[in-house]
């Protein structure tokens with residue numbers, strides 16, 4: 533391949549990556565807000581996580597669902613979301629990784645690692661409602677499409693970089709991550725916003741709920757392994773974005 537062809541391919545690849553999330557607004561986080569998030573992450577001393585038996589964990593989630601379901605269903609009705617998309621199935625996964633994810637049409641899975649890694653019901657409620665938000669926003673189907681686009685972009689990049697099969701498969705994997713990461717910003721915002729509305733209506737303490745975002749950021753600074761980080765961005769920027777969404781939410785509450 534000559535250098536013009538390589539340049540063309542690189543250009544096409546970045547175009548493709550850029551198109552992964554059509555319509556996404558890449559709202560910039562200001563340095564002031566980023567520094568504020570860093571300060572919060574460095575200075576907040578969170579309550580110690582409380583270990584739970586499987587029974588306690590499942591019971592806690594059942595209570596959260598009972599408490600927050602009326603608000604979630606109300607949201608569905610107000611936004612004309614078909615009833616079939618507003619019924620969720622919650623699964624406990626005996627896995628030490630701090631993780632929760634939405635999958636399939638209506639499944640939400642939370643792990644033992646998540647349940648043992650948090651201190652309050654609010655933190656779990658935030659994560660559960662956030663995952664419900666991904667279902668309601670139909671993010672899963674969109675994500676899969678974007679992961680495919682990301683893989684394609686990665687494959688082209690792999691071909692350009694040169695080629696062993698191994699390298700191509702590595703960059704394809706990277707592309708898949710790019711796809712999901714690029715896609716996530718607006719989806720995360722939407723899921724966070726949904727979570728805040730639902731939690732607020734259901735009587736949860738939002739400040740306590742935010743602890744889980746700070747916790748994830750502190751964990752990612754220590755590079756602790758978490759499956760949640762593969763599909764959800766973390767760190768100061770994540771917290772700064774959450775804070776922005778939170779301010780928006782508060783402003784809308786006043787109007």
Ligand SMILES: [Zn+2]
Pocket residue numbers: 662666719720723763764
């Ligand atoms: Zn998410």
